[in-house]
Amino acid sequence: MSASLEPWAWALLALIALLVGSFLNVVIHRLPRGESIAFPGSHCPQCGHALRPWDNIPVLSWLLLLGRCRYCQSGISWRYPLVEILAALLALLAAWVIGWHGQLLPALVLLWALLALTLIDLETYLLPDWITKPGMLLGLLLNASAWLSPHFALASPLDAGLGLLLGYGVLRGFAELYLRLSGREGMGHGDFKLLGMIGAWLGWQDMFLALFLAALSGGLVAVGFLAAGKGRDYAIPFGPYLALGAAVMLLWPQVVMEQFLHLAAPG
Ligand SMILES: [Zn+2]
Structure with a gap:
């Protein structure tokens, strides 16, 4: 331009x-x-x-x-x-x-969807299927477009398909494990679908890093609430953290990847 x-x-x-x-x-x-x-x-x-x-x-x-x-x-x-x-x-x-760049268009759609999901989750503790399910499909279609044109896709079609399956499956597995161990529901089904959607848009690698960022930021806030004496009954939805992690991975994938590798293998 x-x-x-x-x-x-x-x-x-x-x-x-x-x-x-x-x-x-x-x-x-x-x-x-x-x-x-x-x-x-x-x-x-x-x-x-x-x-x-x-x-x-x-x-x-x-x-x-x-x-x-x-x-x-x-x-x-x-x-x-x-x-x-x-x-x-x-x-x-x-x-x-x-x-x-062509990728700006899908990036805007994803960011606006994440913004709406964040506010709905904060208000209602729900992530509507109405957004996450079409979101999964749209992410797959977007990245399948890589077969026709390289300008719009955010991940390879294979990485996007794996991202959807792993995003949904891994978080669901964690939640069932948590339920067995603690007898309490840790996450809602909307969270699995949101992470599946994030995987479909960003691919499985960035999906896992988005989950890592979500757990990290969510954990820090939870510790903050505990330190302020407001722990226990203070239910915070996980969706906004997943959305934040996804937004960061969308905008700065390289930076996070480098920091993560540095954290995993210092020096
Ligand atoms: Zn009025």
Whole structure:
């Protein structure tokens, strides 16, 4: 891409990403409640009043309305603009790290899906099949495209297939072992499917490193909660850590691989 086009490309990407973030808000809010994503149109969850297009501009409308519904004055969660801003920041970060390359497209789709899954899991402790199952299929199709064109795939088709099987299977095996040993459910089935999806997108090698990062970051946070005296009953969903691990592996696979090898075999 020529240098003179670049500012426009960045601005356009940010704009598209804000609109995607606005759509993700709808997905995050409606999907777990079993509501349709398309109908009815955007409305205030409190008073049900339909929103006009100018009430629905990402971030800007929320700021102009000072976080309140125009019709009933009830507060609108700051989560809405936050999701829009995060969707845009992730997109800009991905474009910066990956560059204006065919792989940017699947990277954006994966990052936005992970963002939606993270927020749904934090709110409901569920990772909907509605996202993870089509996500697995899409990951396999994406990487199967390597047979036709090298520009979009993130992993080889074989690594992606193994990633799906191992991601789902290994985590499920761990969970059953944990259940036998402790008599408690450690993870939900949504976690296995999410890791299977991550494997289908990134391949089995990066899937395992994403799991490693998730266990590491999840463990650190759990220790933090225990140290703060809030341990035991404080249930933290694992999905957000898996999503974080996958995002890091998507953006910085080489860096993590090098650090991991260094950790495994110092010197
Ligand atoms: Zn309202």
